[in-house]
Amino acid sequence: MASSGFVDLDHAADWAIRVRGVDLADLFHQAAAGLLSLANPTPAPGHASTHIRLRLHAADRETLVVRWLEELHFLLETQHLIPRSIQVRVSPSLRLIADLQVGEAATTGRSIKAVTFHGLRVSETAAGFEATVVFDV
Amino acid sequence: MVERGDLVRLGPVTWEIPTSFRQDMRVPVRLFADDRLLSASLEDQSLTQAVNASTLPGLVGHVTVMPDFHQGYGFPIGGVAAARLSDGVVSPGAIGYDINCGVRLLSSSIPYDDARRHVADLADALYARCPSGVGTKGSVPLTTKELDRVCRQGSAWALERGWASAEDLACTEESGRIEGADPTCVSPRAKERGRPQLGTLGAGNHFLEIDVVEQVFDPQAAQAMGLLPGHLVLQIHCGSRGFGHQVCSDFVAELQPVVRRYGIQLPDRELVCAPLESPEGRRYLAAMACAANYAFANRQILAHHARTAFEEVLRGHVRRWELHQVYDIAHNMGKIEDHTIAGRAERVCVLRKGATRAFGPGHAALPPHYRAIGQPVLVPGSMGTASWVLLGTADSMALSFGSCCHGAGRTMSRHQAKRTVRGDRLRQDLQAHGVEVRAGSLSGLAEEAPQAYKDVDAVVEVVTQAGIATRVARLRPVAVVKG
Numbered sequence: 355m356a357s358s359g360f361v362d363l364d365h366a367a368d369w370a371i372r373v374r375g376v377d378l379a380d381l382f383h384q385a386a387a388g389l390l391s392l393a394n395p396t397p398a399p400g401h402a403s404t405h406i407r408l409r410l411h412a413a414d415r416e417t418l419v420v421r422w423l424e425e426l427h428f429l430l431e432t433q434h435l436i437p438r439s440i441q442v443r444v445s446p447s448l449r450l451i452a453d454l455q456v457g458e459a460a461t462t463g464r465s466i467k468a469v470t471f472h473g474l475r476v477s478e479t480a481a482g483f484e485a486t487v488v489f490d491v
Numbered sequence: 492m493v494e495r496g497d498l499v500r501l502g503p504v505t506w507e508i509p510t511s512f513r514q515d516m517r518v519p520v521r522l523f524a525d526d527r528l529l530s531a532s533l534e535d536q537s538l539t540q541a542v543n544a545s546t547l548p549g550l551v552g553h554v555t556v557m558p559d560f561h562q563g564y565g566f567p568i569g570g571v572a573a574a575r576l577s578d579g580v581v582s583p584g585a586i587g588y589d590i591n592c593g594v595r596l597l598s599s600s601i602p603y604d605d606a607r608r609h610v611a612d613l614a615d616a617l618y619a620r621c622p623s624g625v626g627t628k629g630s631v632p633l634t635t636k637e638l639d640r641v642c643r644q645g646s647a648w649a650l651e652r653g654w655a656s657a658e659d660l661a662c663t664e665e666s667g668r669i670e671g672a673d674p675t676c677v678s679p680r681a682k683e684r685g686r687p688q689l690g691t692l693g694a695g696n697h698f699l700e701i702d703v704v705e706q707v708f709d710p711q712a713a714q715a716m717g718l719l720p721g722h723l724v725l726q727i728h729c730g731s732r733g734f735g736h737q738v739c740s741d742f743v744a745e746l747q748p749v750v751r752r753y754g755i756q757l758p759d760r761e762l763v764c765a766p767l768e769s770p771e772g773r774r775y776l777a778a779m780a781c782a783a784n785y786a787f788a789n790r791q792i793l794a795h796h797a798r799t800a801f802e803e804v805l806r807g808h809v810r811r812w813e814l815h816q817v818y819d820i821a822h823n824m825g826k827i828e829d830h831t832i833a834g835r836a837e838r839v840c841v842l843r844k845g846a847t848r849a850f851g852p853g854h855a856a857l858p859p860h861y862r863a864i865g866q867p868v869l870v871p872g873s874m875g876t877a878s879w880v881l882l883g884t885a886d887s888m889a890l891s892f893g894s895c896c897h898g899a900g901r902t903m904s905r906h907q908a909k910r911t912v913r914g915d916r917l918r919q920d921l922q923a924h925g926v927e928v929r930a931g932s933l934s935g936l937a938e939e940a941p942q943a944y945k946d947v948d949a950v951v952e953v954v955t956q957a958g959i960a961t962r963v964a965r966l967r968p969v970a971v972v973k974g
Contacts, residue, residue, distance in 0.1 A: 364904040368564060416760065417747060424740060431733060432684055464935065465694035465974070467736040468588040471743060471760035472564030488564050490588045490736075491695055491905070 357481035360388035369466075369489040376482040378415070378444040382422055382452075385487060386440050389423050392489065395436050395463035403438055408452040415476035418448050419485060423469040431466075434459045466491055493538035495529070498522070504956045507553070508542060515758065516545045518572075521553040523891075523957045528558050528949060531902050535562040537569075543758045544572055549579025549767075551832045551839060555891045557846050558953040559900030559945060563587070565761030568845035568901075571894045573830060574767060576838050580755070581772050582764035583746070583779070585842040587823040588739040590779055591786035592697075592730030593664075593847075594822070594869040594897075595794060596880065597814035598717035599724060599801075603703040603969065605809045606723055610701065611927050614970040616800035617699050618929035621793050622691045623974030629690035631792060638686050638734075638785075639674035645784030646791045654795035656816075661858045663819040664848060667787040669826075673777035677734075678741045681778075685734025685785060690792040694931070694974035696939055697729040699797065700871070702878060702966035712864045712882055712963045716817045724966060725801075725814055726871055726878060727793050730823065735782035742775045767840055776840075779825060790819055817880070818867035822847045822897035830892055841892045849883030849895035849960055868960050870951060873899045873944030874928075874936075874973070875921045878966040879951045887959035895960045896950050903943035912940040927970040936973060 355361050355372065358380050363370040371388040375381030408425055412418035429435045435456040442452045467490040476485045498506040501521075506529065508520040520541045524532065532538060537560050544566045545554045551573050560569025565584035574580055606613070622629055633641065641648045646667025649655040660666045674682075692699065702724050707713045718724065731738075746763040749771050755764065765771035798814050805812035825842050832839070841848075850856055850866040857866050868881040876899070887893050903911070914933025917940050921928050930936040954960045 362906055364906055365562065369905065413748065417744065420744065428680065428684075464932070467695075467733075468740045470564040470584070470588075471747075471763070472584075473759065473761075490564060 360384050369491050372486045374484045379442045381483040382442045393463040395459045396461040398458040398460040403455045403457045406454045410450040416474045420469050504953045518545050518550045519553045522556040524558045537562040537567040540567040549574045557896040558950045559896040561901045565759050566844050570844050571846045572842045573839040573892045576767050580764035583739045583742040584761040586825045587844045588736045589730035590735035590782035591821045592823045595727040595790045595819040596817040596869050597725040598817050600811040601723040610970050612804045614927040614929045616804050617972045620796040620800045629688050631690040633686045641788050642672050642674040642781035645787040648788050649791040655791045659816045662816040669780040669783045672780035676774045676778040677781050681737035684737045688732040692729050692974050699972040700726045701970040702968050705967040706965040708962035717815050718964045731782040731786035734785050738778045738782045820847045845897050846894045847897050849887045850893045851883050851885035868895045872947035873941040874939050875941045880963040881960035891959050899944040899947040902945050905938040908940050908943035909937045912937045926968050930973040
């Protein structure tokens with residue numbers, strides 16, 4: 355696996371991904387890509403998009419990962435919005451600001467119930483950051 | 492990882508992981524499995540998750556693991572634990588995101604031979620009337636005020652609208668309403684997710700299934716339940732939809748700092764918890780009750796739609812098309828119950844995740860017509876395979892806190908299932924074997940292939956050998972509707 359990206363992991367009942375990023379912002383960007391790849395929603399025809407800014411804060415990196423993915427999942431399931439581009443900044447004090455260009459979803463894809471804390475640890479590696487995220491599906 | 496040598500065999504299908512296995516265990520883990528089911532489980536993290544669950548404060552007896560168990564997140568699927576009210580905890584992750592995911596069984600006087608040529612139309616009508624799929628908009632959009640009433644009333648909310656009968660409520664666990672629901676403990680986001688989804692099946696492993704009563708093992712109990720050999724029945728498997736998922740997510744996040752405040756050490760953050768008697772624990776139980784009641788109402792509305800579909804298709808073709816409720820049980824829930832532990836009566840919170848209540852004969856919580864025989868236990872198999880109707884036993888109270896298995900249990904990951912099985916071929920195979928399939932997603936269908944699950948007959952053999960249930964009837968599927 356490259357120093358930036360995600361891979362699907364086998365899990366008996368649910369879905370899991372291992373995510374790597376060259377820095378924290380990249381880790382959050384790749385985690386979002388992993389979520390969208392698992393859900394696999396279909397964009398509605400047309401190119402209209404809207405800008406959304408998300409501001410999140412958490413006491414630790416793991417909680418911030420869960421909050422971030424929950425926000426994207428909520429946008430998808432409830433607002434039927436798919437991020438077309440994502441720019442993420444994460445401060446050392448774990449304040450995340452994300453600028454999203456979102457478009458409407460024709461279908462919201464596969465069912466995801468929740469993002470879990472199960473076995474979740476954001477660890478620093480020689481190449482950046484790594485985390486494994488389990489989704490309840 | 493737990494290895495076979497770490498387990499002590501207590502009986503033909505009963506195993507124990509003693510507290511000496513790991514120093515943070517507070518109670519032993521007791522597992523029901525035959526050799527084959529046990530071997531399969533040693534390949535994943537499920538027993539480690541059961542050991543992790545045994546570290547929760549205030550547990551009594553043992554953590555019980557049912558033969559359909561498999562790896563989940565935090566607490567294993569198929570796990571049961573009981574926590575003392577005085578010093579125990581409640582853990583949202585030990586109940587699961589799909590709060591009160593459960594099964595409802597409806598019986599009929601419709602002979603399969605008379606209805607056989609209408610089964611495809613029935614499958615179409617069920618698929619059309621019962622919205623399924625991801626985040627689907629339901630048949631009953633709600634205002635927030637009305638959603639709050641669903642939270643408080645559960646199935647009784649559907650009864651007020653003519654979508655239920657008094658008999659339906661009597662034949663539902665807790666009469667379709669958990670006490671203590673407080674919608675002020677539920678977040679606006681959970682309400683936003685829940686408002687449009689009432690009366691929907693959802694996706695994943697949720698389904699509607701028409702079955703034939705293939706074999707009766709206990710004629711007296713089958714008669715009490717209205718299960719006639721060779722006649723149709725209907726199963727409904729779903730839960731509290733995005734509403735319950737969000738309630739659990741909210742509290743798993745909210746309780747993260749709370750465990751530190753109460754000085755609770757946990758091996759997995761997904762097991763985050765709060766003392767049952769704490770303000771945080773009470774708030775979670777009040778919100779969980781809202782989600783549980785939402786799920787009862789959801790299955791009730793789906794049952795109403797199913798009845799309409801049966802009437803629409805079968806009127807004029809068969810003499811009786813009505814569907815009568817056999818029972819509705821939860822398999823992801825935390826319940827305050829009275830149990831005898833080491834000879835002493837204790838009030839405990841029983842956490843069941845992928846496990847059902849299975850009270851024995853004489854229990855006051857059962858409706859009068861089941862009190863003599865015990866509680867119906869509904870065990871749906873994997874898609875295309877048999878399902879079972881069992882009865883709870885008096886022994887289950889001592890052996891498993893009045894609990895039993897909830898299904899076949901996965902043995903193959905979703906990715907592996909999709910690599911092994913093609914959805915279109917699976918649908919063809921099932922149709923060739925006399926099972927009509929209606930599914931919104933072929934890849935979702937492949938994920939739920941029978942090959943991805945344990946043998947439900949083996950699971951049922953174990954629970955009957957263990958003495959926590961007895962057989963009533965075996966059901967054979969003839970139509971499956973999935974999201």
